[in-house]
Amino acid sequence: MSRNEFSEGDLRNTGMSLKHDREWDYELERIVEAVDERDAKKVGLQFPEGLKRRGPKVTDDLRELLPEDVTVMMSGQPCYGACDLDTYLMRRTDVFVHFGHSPMKESEKIIYVPLFSNVEVLPIIEESLEEIEGDQVGLVTTAQHMNRFEEMREFLESRGYEVHTRKGDDRLTHEGQVLGCNYASADIDADNVLYVGGGKFHPLGLAMEHPEKNVVIADPVNNVVTVADTEKFMKQRYGAVHRAMDAEKWGVIFCTKIGQGRWDQAEEIVEENENAYLITMDEVTPDRLRNFDMDAFVNTGCPRITTDDGPQFHKPMLTPGEYEIAVGNKPLDALEFDTFHGTW
């Protein structure tokens, strides 16, 4: 399958879709300064999928600002998150810039340029208030709306809500930030969580991770309010688990991306199941797995690949938790969303 076929996991269904052909602040001065300081000769740029088409223009602008002998290059590797650093390019350039995500881990090697959205968030938050029950509300958002987090909080407070926020864990840079694989910022003492951001990508995980909460989605990009419903998603996951129950041969995927490795988990499965085989790879795609003669797969890498792209794989693809259910180590009702904690 291709990320271009507009699956549910496609970034174009999310806040990354750039409906408005807006200008971003690429913070070129910061890059130029770093080149100057380090007397850099090679500059590497990495953009997430939805922003790759801006790469040539950013390169042009940088070339104009930088000395002639500096070579600027762009990463052509797929990039879906801060976990997804092009370490090859990073190691071979003097200045390496990762656009569009907040740092999963600060590093002197990497300049993170967040690229905040300029979409107004208050009108859709106003609309979302109808769905919030009571006056206690947790507030979370994604990296690209982080610059308006205080604005959101103040607005809610001005409407009489007590706003609960927290910084999830080490994997997250900001208070109130969620990732597709980490919703620890929503572990707050309130029955409602207001998620401000595009698409269904994040709030589904959020609702799965917090089934007891009323998860309200205020999507400022598509300008709609919805309440998260995990039913369809749960059905799909139970379907995958059931189909995998008869599997004899299991492919256990260890993802080699810097922010997605869970070696202990992968090794443990293989040690305990003699019909399990370790497969290492960076991009986990249906094409790459089709040639392996397996009955089912467990993906210890990005849970969004497993859940969003799952139906496109030729064999059932489970999260490590789902695997435990499929092989009978855990009961069916133990099914929960797979999340990532920590960095690397």
Add this chain to the structure above:
Amino acid sequence: MSRNEFSEGDLRNTGMSLKHDREWDYELERIVEAVDERDAKKVGLQFPEGLKRRGPKVTDDLRELLPEDVTVMMSGQPCYGACDLDTYLMRRTDVFVHFGHSPMKESEKIIYVPLFSNVEVLPIIEESLEEIEGDQVGLVTTAQHMNRFEEMREFLESRGYEVHTRKGDDRLTHEGQVLGCNYASADIDADNVLYVGGGKFHPLGLAMEHPEKNVVIADPVNNVVTVADTEKFMKQRYGAVHRAMDAEKWGVIFCTKIGQGRWDQAEEIVEENENAYLITMDEVTPDRLRNFDMDAFVNTGCPRITTDDGPQFHKPMLTPGEYEIAVGNKPLDALEFDTFHGTW
């Protein structure tokens, strides 16, 4: 596009297609010995696409032969040649085995297991003699038939031919061996070249590289004899060059695979053309390039991706030589097959 869609570049159109579900010699003793010698705890196995489905069985056999505390893992990265080492897995395992290709460069880190075909070659060579003009013939084959090279030579000599062979250059392990990107072994003093091997994959490049020779293909896998005809291929290449002539923005691909990097070539293009942009990546696929807003691409990596998969890219994809024609640095009739020399 997917390698599974059976394009002309698909390995299943070549000698790798494994029509006969034959047994291979995986040389497990050599692997076990290396594990023992190095007191290895981690063993990595890399198979080409057509053999990945054999991976679990080979893993089973190895597990039975190795101490319990040794972890065996398979590379899930795409692999189409000896240029295509999974360096991530190689660096993280004590013993790393690359199956199905002969060494592009010997290394203590890598155990190469060639996996020779057991298909009979003489019957189809006998048939191919009709197409050979005169009594001088060059002889070339691919890695998987290399074990029968002397048998082929003796057969031809017994039929009265003078057989010309040579070892191409550093990129090749064996006398008479050709790669998809290197036909230097056919630089011999004879008007005929007999290519023994599967598919159209290699002989097309061979015929392009040696347009003055009569290239006869004896395909022992599909049991057919043909004479290489480059006309359709040339038309496709000229088509791509013509479509790229109006391009303003060029994406210049530098392939990060260990055996496919041609940095000087990539850098030179970008230095001389201000509308050219460097893109670094390992797998060069239509999906990955679709997000870049370019009018045409030059691929300094594997020429087979450019020529065999070319039509599946959304914009014209040229070899470096074809690029020179498209931008007017060279005349149209300078078009030739892109080959790789040297190792890494």
